[in-house]
Amino acid sequence: MRFEEALNGYIHQIGITAKDLADASGLSTAVISRYRSGERTPAPDCEPLLNLSKGLARLAQRKGMDGFTQPELLSALQKSLRYDEKEGNRLAVNFDLLINVLNLRSSDMARALNFDPSYLSRIRTGQRTPANSAAFAQGVGNFAARRCAEPSERAALAHLMGVQQGALSEDGACACEVAKWLLSGAASQKNPIISFLEKLDNFDLNDYIRAIRFDELKVPTVPFQLPTTRTCYGLENFRQATLDFLKATALSRSREPVFICSDMPIEELAQDMEFSKKWMLGLAAILKKGLRLDMVHDLNRPFGEMMLGLESWIPLYMTGQIMPWYLPGRQNAVYGHLLFCSGAVAVEGECISGNFAHGRYLFSKSGSDLAYYRRRAEAILKKAQPLMDIYCGTAENVYGSFLAAEALKPGKRRSLLTTLPPHTLSEECLSRLLEKNGVPDSDGRRMLEACAQ
Known part of the structure; x- marks a missing residue:
């Protein structure tokens, strides 16, 4: 059973709404909605998942329902995430964290490991699993030990893996610890992107x-x-x-x-x-x-x-x-x-x-x-x-030109969206939303034209 199926099952069994769960868990209704749709899943050891299990248990208790204790709910939700069942998934999560937290360059790593950069990118996103995971993890560990030799970098690495900095003082020991953590370790810090x-x-x-x-x-x-x-x-x-x-x-x-x-x-x-x-x-x-x-x-x-x-x-x-x-x-x-x-x-x-x-x-x-x-x-x-281009109201035409030019550039794109973009709404639904919120007709027409484009 997938995470969203397990969550929706509990919501149905207890007889509550997403709003009830949001209030009881301290999470926003938008986050609950994304969890229910499967658009987003939490990490198995993160605070939002803990709060979610507490909220479900609290609501079940209010309704006088037995069999919904917080530890049992948390265990079931963690199991539905299937992190422990997939070695490749754990490797992908930790590999991505290692690159992000230590600011490693994928291109440099690809040359050192004799891999194509696109192959490493697919491993990071979980689309591919190395044929020999142990050998791959050891190679990444060797690269990380060589590249992160400064005390501050070793300290960051130790914090990430939850080990004493002294255990990483020697390059060989550091490489082995990184390899072991990549395959089976849990990050001791929350994913900063999440x-x-x-x-x-x-x-x-x-x-x-x-x-x-x-x-x-x-x-x-x-x-x-x-x-x-x-x-x-x-x-x-x-x-x-x-x-x-x-x-x-x-x-x-x-x-x-x-x-x-x-x-x-x-x-x-x-x-x-x-x-x-x-x-x-x-x-x-x-x-x-x-x-x-x-x-x-x-x-x-x-x-x-x-x-x-x-x-x-x-x-x-x-x-x-x-x-x-x-x-x-x-x-x-x-x-x-x-x-x-x-x-x-x-x-x-x-x-x-x-x-x-x-x-x-x-x-x-x-x-x-x-x-x-x-x-x-x-x-x-x-x-x-x-670092980024910031467009204000006075630069509307410049921003429009940027969007038009960017849309024509070839290549793959990876977007991290916190909610669905407006153009996924039907024109009728968007029009009703604009009218309900008192958006002036002139602005509303421009929004509709932009979404249609």
């Missing part, structure tokens, strides 16, 4: 605006004093320098764009929730002021860390004032750098990889320093490439 998509599913921009009171946010104009230049050391002083940078930028009269570039780790900063909240409010104040922000992302971060950063930036990208960039190629893995620069203030920092808390940071409002750091920011942007 986590990202779930947060995207539940994200509501209007709720976010109300939560941080962005619609009520006032950019203050009262002057305040900050030292012209200061040098600081350590994590706490860096946090304060960062907040002072945001405050000085928001309160200054300058309308120059803001530049942010950092390849330093963000996990240590994210652990301080109070700092994270002030950081996001400071950025919101800068955007409320109407300043453009050039953000250079580091794509060489551990995958989970990169997804954490994107989750934080989603609401801000929706303002259309941020241009995301990235530097192509693999950057230096020994030194960490950061540069924040605006028309009023700059912060520069450096550290050795893995020693973020022992870094040195310079906060400056000096005119000569600002001119130097502005030139440096411009030089970095010349070497950067756009």
Whole structure:
């Protein structure tokens, strides 16, 4: 029995609706709907599946029905996922996680293993199973051990597999541990892509605006004093320098764009929730002021860390004032750098990889320093490439041209959609939805024409 069949069977036996289950489990009705249709299935050890079993057990108890305990429900749902019954499925899941979390290049791995890149891609998606899974896993383990030799990379690998970092100190032992985990291990961390998509599913921009009171946010104009230049050391002083940078930028009269570039780790900063909240409010104040922000992302971060950063930036990208960039190629893995620069203030920092808390940071409002750091920011942007194209209402024609041109390009595409696209609705159904929600006739006609196209 497949997962969606088992879930729908329990819903029918207990006599509940999807809305009842969503309320009892804490999951959204959209997620429940996708689980029921088979469009999405949870991982066997993930939190949503645990919450689902708790919700079913809770509703059965309310109706006085026996035989629906939470452990039994969880076990049955996990069994329906059939992860343990298919070696290829487990290998595909772990292989995909390994590549994503460690930011490995499939093309490099294909050359090292003497495989075609498309073959590796089919193994990642579960479309193919290697003829000799053990030999394949050992080859991948050897490649991962050679490529991920830095302490930070070994630490990420140990965290992924749920082993002590000391067990991976030798290349041979590391390769064997990776091979064993690929074939039979369970990831000790949640798939960051699934986590990202779930947060995207539940994200509501209007709720976010109300939560941080962005619609009520006032950019203050009262002057305040900050030292012209200061040098600081350590994590706490860096946090304060960062907040002072945001405050000085928001309160200054300058309308120059803001530049942010950092390849330093963000996990240590994210652990301080109070700092994270002030950081996001400071950025919101800068955007409320109407300043453009050039953000250079580091794509060489551990995958989970990169997804954490994107989750934080989603609401801000929706303002259309941020241009995301990235530097192509693999950057230096020994030194960490950061540069924040605006028309009023700059912060520069450096550290050795893995020693973020022992870094040195310079906060400056000096005119000569600002001119130097502005030139440096411009030089970095010349070497950067756009991470994504963001289209606002004023760029509607440009966006339409992009869609038309992209549709004609040959090649395979892989899309991860959080819901069905509007063009899967019938024209009659879509028209009723637009009318019910008060969409103006002119906008409605354009939407219908776009879906028909």
